[in-house]
Amino acid sequence: xxxxxEVILMSKLKAITxxxxxxxxxxxxIIFVIVGMxxxxxxxxxxxxxxxxxxxxxxxxAIGLTFVLLTGNIDISVGGTLGLxxxxxxxxxxxxxxxxxxxxxxxxxxxxxxxxxGIGVAKLNISSFIMTLGMLEITRVIQVIYTxxxxxxxxxxxxxxISQVKIFGLNLLIIIVAIGVILVQMYLSKSEKGRYFSAxxxxxxxxxxxxxxxxxxxIYSFVxxxxxxxxxxxxxxxxxxxxxxxxxxxxxxxxIASAVLGGVSLSGGVGTVVGASIxxxxxxxxxxxxxxxxxxxxxxDAISGSxxxxxxxxxxxxxxxxxxxxxxxRLRARVLKPEEVVTHAHxx
Amino acid sequence: MKVKxxxxxxxxxxxxxxxxxxxxxxxxxxxxxxYEVISIIGGNGAGKSTLMKILTGVxxxxxxxVKIKGKEMQNHTPSIALEIGIYLVPQEPLxxxxxxxxxxxxxxxxxxxxxxxxxxxxxCSELDWEIDLSRMAASLTIAEQQQLEIIKxxxxxxxxxxxDEPTSALTFSETKSLFTVIEKLKKEGVGIFYITHRLDEVFxxxxxxxxxxxxxxxxxxxxEDVTKDMLIQGLLPDxxxxxxxxxxxxxYVDHTGKPPVLKVENLTGDGFRDIxxxxxxxxxxxxxxxxxxxxxxxAEAIYGxxxxxxGKVKLGDKDITHMGINETVGNGLSYIPEDRFLHGxxxxxxxxNNLTAQILKNQGFFVNRKEEKIVTKKYVERLRIxxxxxEQEIKSLSGGNQQxxxxxxxxxxxxxxxxxxxPTRGIDAAARSDIYSIITDLKNIGFSILLISSDLEEIELIxxxxxxxxxxxxxxxxxxxxxxxxxxxxxxxxxxxxxDSHVKA
Numbered sequence: 001x002x003x004x005x006e007v008i009l010m011s012k013l014k015a016i017t018x019x020x021x022x023x024x025x026x027x028x029x030i031i032f033v034i035v036g037m038x039x040x041x042x043x044x045x046x047x048x049x050x051x052x053x054x055x056x057x058x059x060x061x062a063i064g065l066t067f068v069l070l071t072g073n074i075d076i077s078v079g080g081t082l083g084l085x086x087x088x089x090x091x092x093x094x095x096x097x098x099x100x101x102x103x104x105x106x107x108x109x110x111x112x113x114x115x116x117x118g119i120g121v122a123k124l125n126i127s128s129f130i131m132t133l134g135m136l137e138i139t140r141v142i143q144v145i146y147t148x149x150x151x152x153x154x155x156x157x158x159x160x161x162i163s164q165v166k167i168f169g170l171n172l173l174i175i176i177v178a179i180g181v182i183l184v185q186m187y188l189s190k191s192e193k194g195r196y197f198s199a200x201x202x203x204x205x206x207x208x209x210x211x212x213x214x215x216x217x218x219i220y221s222f223v224x225x226x227x228x229x230x231x232x233x234x235x236x237x238x239x240x241x242x243x244x245x246x247x248x249x250x251x252x253x254x255x256i257a258s259a260v261l262g263g264v265s266l267s268g269g270v271g272t273v274v275g276a277s278i279x280x281x282x283x284x285x286x287x288x289x290x291x292x293x294x295x296x297x298x299x300x301d302a303i304s305g306s307x308x309x310x311x312x313x314x315x316x317x318x319x320x321x322x323x324x325x326x327x328x329x330r331l332r333a334r335v336l337k338p339e340e341v342v343t344h345a346h347x348x
Numbered sequence: 349m350k351v352k353x354x355x356x357x358x359x360x361x362x363x364x365x366x367x368x369x370x371x372x373x374x375x376x377x378x379x380x381x382x383y384e385v386i387s388i389i390g391g392n393g394a395g396k397s398t399l400m401k402i403l404t405g406v407x408x409x410x411x412x413x414v415k416i417k418g419k420e421m422q423n424h425t426p427s428i429a430l431e432i433g434i435y436l437v438p439q440e441p442l443x444x445x446x447x448x449x450x451x452x453x454x455x456x457x458x459x460x461x462x463x464x465x466x467x468x469x470x471x472c473s474e475l476d477w478e479i480d481l482s483r484m485a486a487s488l489t490i491a492e493q494q495q496l497e498i499i500k501x502x503x504x505x506x507x508x509x510x511x512d513e514p515t516s517a518l519t520f521s522e523t524k525s526l527f528t529v530i531e532k533l534k535k536e537g538v539g540i541f542y543i544t545h546r547l548d549e550v551f552x553x554x555x556x557x558x559x560x561x562x563x564x565x566x567x568x569x570x571x572e573d574v575t576k577d578m579l580i581q582g583l584l585p586d587x588x589x590x591x592x593x594x595x596x597x598x599x600y601v602d603h604t605g606k607p608p609v610l611k612v613e614n615l616t617g618d619g620f621r622d623i624x625x626x627x628x629x630x631x632x633x634x635x636x637x638x639x640x641x642x643x644x645x646x647a648e649a650i651y652g653x654x655x656x657x658x659g660k661v662k663l664g665d666k667d668i669t670h671m672g673i674n675e676t677v678g679n680g681l682s683y684i685p686e687d688r689f690l691h692g693x694x695x696x697x698x699x700x701n702n703l704t705a706q707i708l709k710n711q712g713f714f715v716n717r718k719e720e721k722i723v724t725k726k727y728v729e730r731l732r733i734x735x736x737x738x739e740q741e742i743k744s745l746s747g748g749n750q751q752x753x754x755x756x757x758x759x760x761x762x763x764x765x766x767x768x769x770x771p772t773r774g775i776d777a778a779a780r781s782d783i784y785s786i787i788t789d790l791k792n793i794g795f796s797i798l799l800i801s802s803d804l805e806e807i808e809l810i811x812x813x814x815x816x817x818x819x820x821x822x823x824x825x826x827x828x829x830x831x832x833x834x835x836x837x838x839x840x841x842x843x844x845x846x847x848d849s850h851v852k853a
Contacts, residue, residue: 192458199444199455206442209406210456211427269446322486330490331619331645335820336842337520 020263021275027261028282035289042292049171051285053163056177057082057232057239058280061255062262063184064228066276067221069259070188072201072268073121073128075222077113078229078255080139082248085109086233087143090152090243093159102159106230113139114226118219136252144245152243163238173235184273197221201268253301257308258283266312267319355382356418357508357539358403363412365398372398374563375412380508380539385530387542387550387571389579390560391638391804396543397439399560400510403541404436405429416508430456435501436510439543441493445486452485453500464503471502475529491522498529509533510541515549516640527553545638546819547576547841559583580837585805607664609796610765612650615659619645620820623659627765632787632797634811636804636840642820643800647767651683652676663764680764684754686773693742693750700724700738702753707760727756730793731786748782755786759795766790767798772806784810808836818842 036043061078068075088109089102113135120131165172187194196217199207207214237243262279264271287300358380365373372395380386390396401407402414405424414421416432443452454464465481472479477495479488488496494514501509511530515523530540530553542554550557550571557574559567559582567574567582608626615623620642627633635643649656652673661669668676694702704720724738733752735745742750758766771787772780787797787810801807807814808831816824816839824839838844 192456195447195451195455198446202444202446203442206444209404209426209436209438209442211425211430212456269444326490328618331642331820333490333519334516334619334640334642335621336818336823 020270021272021278024262024275024278024282028278028285031282031285031289035285035292039292042289047288047292049174051288052174052281053171053239054288055281055284056173057235058251058255058258058284059177059181059277060228060232060235061251062258062276062280063181063273064225065255065259066188066264066271066273067197067224068128069264069266070197070201070268070271071218071221072204073218073221074256074266075114075117075128075132075225076252076256077117077132077135077139078225078232079248079251080136080143081110081113081226081229082233082236082251083243083246084113084139084143084146084233085230086237086243086247087147087152087245089234090155090237091147093155093237094152099159099162103234106234107227110226110228110230110233111223112226113229114223115219117226118222121222122215122218147243147245149245151245152237153241155237155241160238160241163235181273181277188273198269198271201265201270203269253308254283254304255280257304260308260311265315267315355537356380357382357416359413359415359418360399360403361413361415363399363402363414364410365395365402365407366410372563373402376560376563376565378558378565378568380541382537382539383534384556385534385540385542385554386556386558387544387554388558388560389544389547389550389583391583391802394560395563396560397512400436400512400541400543403429403508403510404434427456430504433505433507434510435504435506435508437494437497437501437512437514439512439514439516441490441497443485443488443493443496445484447485448481449479449483449485449488449496450481452496453481453503457504467503468499471499475499476525491518494518494526495522498526502533506538508539508541510543512543513545514542515544515546523549545841547579547843550574550579551576561585576843580834580841580843583837583841584833608662609664610650610798611660611662612646613660613662615646615649615656615661617645617649617654617656617659620649620817623817623822625815625822625825627796627798629796630791630794631812632791632799632810634799634801634807634814635817636807636811636814636836637802637817638840639802641817641840643817644769645820646817647683647769647798647800650676651681651767653683677761680762681767682758682761682763682765683767684758684769684771686770693754695743696741698739699728699733699735699742699745699753702742703727703738703756704760706757723760727759730759731756731789751783752786755790759790763795765796765798767800769800770802771799772801772803780806804836804840805833808833814839816840816842816844 032043041047061082065075065078085106089106092102092105093099117128117132117135120126121128163171163173167175188197189195196207196212197220199210199212200214200217204214233248236247240247258279259271259276260266260279261282262271262275262277264276264279283304286303287297290297290300290303356379358378360376360378363373363376364371376395376399378386378399388396388399398407402409402424405421405426405428408424414424416434421428444455447455450461450465450468453468454461457464468481475495477499479492479496479499485493485496498511498514514526518526527549530542533540534555542549544550551574554571556568556570557579558565559579561583562585567578569578606628608628610627612623612625623646625633635646637643645654648654650661650668652668652671652675656669659669660667663676663679663681666679668679668681671679694705697705700720703724707723721738727733728735728738731752733745733749733756735749742753745753768787771783784806787799791797791812799807799811811831812828814824814826814831814836815822816826816836818824818840819842823842824835824844826835826839826844835844
């Protein structure tokens with residue numbers, strides 16, 4: 001029976017290599033190898049940990065965004081949500097509030113913003129791009145008003161230390177986020193309700209017919225994205241130690257690119273949070289790779305932008321081709337075949 | 349011997365449903381019992397799909413009752429429908445392309461996965477269908493997708509199965525195997541609604557035939573008491589044979605000796621096969637058929653939007669078979685797609701600007717105002733467009749006059765042949781008769797028109813000759829003497845007996 005086992009193992013391996021996430025991971029490895037060849041310091045444990053640490057908040061954002069993208073929508077308000085919730089909870093902490101309260105308030109803010117986004121998109125049929133773009137601007141302004149245009153500085157050290165705690169030599173937050181990614185992935189791919197999200201983006205009419213409460217789950221996806229953005233805000237505050245009025249500015253582009261790079265489709269239905277997380281690590285790695293290769297940092301945006309466009313265009317082209325083929329096949333099947341004409345005559 | 353177990357599964361009573369102003373169902377009553385296969389036949393827009401969506405809880409009724417297994421349904425939803433065993437196999441399979449076959453089967457079904465898998469495998473082997481459960485749904489052929497939909501329904505132990513034109517994408521042998529399945533299910537006591545356009549199938553598998561027309565049931569009989577002619581008659585509108593057809597004169601034109609304006613020879617492409625027809629100068633030729641019969645595909649192939657596989661298209665003496673749109677237009681072909689009639693205006697532009705929009709590119713860099721005025725005046729007079737001033741905003745005109753402007757714009761390019769696709773869909777009755785007169789006028793001026801319409805009344809009304817398109821094949825030709833409501837209906841449903849004037853299959 002040994003060869004049997006081997007066959008199964010081989011076919012499993014093959015199935016894994018076919019996954020989009022695997023390709024993303026390969027891409028990540030390639031980046032490390034290439035940059036490592038140029039500058040071997042890039043491969044040091046220290047740098048790897050740092051890369052992972054700085055990608056944490058992007059991973060958290062990407063998890064939330066994946067929910068929204070799976071349903072076929074987009075959320076560009078995450079940067080604003082991040083900034084606002086970080087600023088509000090930062091002020092609470094600065095004024096002596098407890099960490100628990102600060103975290104709860106941040107999560108509530110994120111959930112509320114996500115809920116408003118969700119209502120706008122699911123109930124009022126506003127395009128998610130427009131709705132969340134508007135929300136991005138609104139949250140930015142609220143943040144400025146709330147902080148009176150000041151940076152929130154001098155956060156208590158106990159809070160700042162959270163991001164530095166280590167267990168078995170590993171950063172605690174990294175462990176928590178990694179476990180979180182795995183749990184969320186299990187929920188999305190294994191549980192009945194978790195699969196609703198990708199089903200909505202895959203085929204909305206089909207989902208309705210099979211009894212999926214489509215509107216409700218669209219709202220959920222935005223709420224989850226909002227909460228993730230708020231948690232990312234907390235990580236940001238803890239890691240950086242202060243919150244400027246422009247905290248999280250432009251972060252949405254990086255997160256969207258991360259998710260797409262990780263195999264999440266912008267048209268919905270396809271993607272995993274694992275992939276999106278690897279995508280986030282790639283985006284940050286590219287950033288630090290440039291530093292190690294002594295390339296000016298502003299190239300970063302250009303590279304992420306071209307990656308994003310390349311992937312989206314390739315996806316769109318493939319989708320268009322398969323759609324065209326399906327239509328052709330459908331048309332051909334309709335035509336009355338010569339052999340049917342005979343039975344036709346018989347029927348009379 | 350028939351099993352007469354009259355256990356009632358579905359009872360629809362006096363169901364009304366409208367969308368905005370559009371009344372789709374006007375009091376439909378229908379019963380389905382165990383061991384019954386009810387074929388529902390109806391033209392496009394008769395309300396079949398709406399009725400089935402009410403049954404499956406996607407739409408709610410405005411008025412009337414839906415009783416399922418004797419229980420009146422209030423707050424009917426798709427998930428309740430699934431729970432009590434109603435399953436709809438839609439015409440276009442509603443699968444999740446990015447999930448595997450197995451995930452598609454157990455999606456939204458509350459049962460352990462291995463149980464479902466065993467059940468699915470059992471059903472597959474019973475039906476003699478081979479589907480790999482681990483394949484992605486996107487990689488399935490249309491027939492396999494349809495099979496998957498049916499398996500999905502059977503796994504859920506559906507007691508009431510709705511099949512919405514299931515054979516429209518199936519090949520001949522796949523259809524046969526589907527019919528065996530239906531036969532088997534019927535014996536097991538499943539009640540089936542079978543929606544179709546294909547009359548042969550009705551006699552092959554159903555126990556009852558129901559005709560839905562204009563949101564009402566016009567015929568409901570056991571299949572033994574039905575003939576094809578009865579079905580055709582049931583599909584015809586009331587008193588259609590008397591109609592107002594005389595309003596649009598159809599003076600007989602003798603074409604012998606004259607060359608055709610358009611000649612299509614053995615044209616084959618995606619969605620149609622071996623199409624032959626001719627259009628002569630000064631006549632309206634109708635392509636009659638149901639939605640999806642392949643008429644639009646034929647028109648698009650002639651116009652150059654898609655390419656055909658074999659065959660020839662000649663415009664006058666010129667072979668235009670392999671030309672792209674720009675060339676066919678240059679050679680005097682013009683195509684007015686369906687939405688052009690509805691949305692073909694620049695609504696805040698002036699009548700003049702709208703009318704001359706298409707010939708502008710033939711001039712230099714600057715707009716030639718004098719030329720614009722001359723052209724506008726010519727067509728306003730020729731088509732009797734009612735307006736106060738050519739600088740008037742086009743949206744201030746009546747619907748019919750707006751259409752005339754759109755048509756003038758087409759005429760300004762001096763086409764030899766105009767192809768019109770569904771010219772009156774979504775247009776109210778008054779504007780409709782306006783368009784009919786315009787088409788008749790154009791014909792009398794000497795234009796040739798190829799008219800595509802699924803409104804069979806309309807095609808009967810204004811065409812000089814009619815070709816019937818049924819499932820991508822041109823199976824009937826109606827000369828001026830043969831055009832009447834019954835024959836047009838027969839041609840569209842593929843049951844017209846070939847007459848001598850028909851060239852070849």
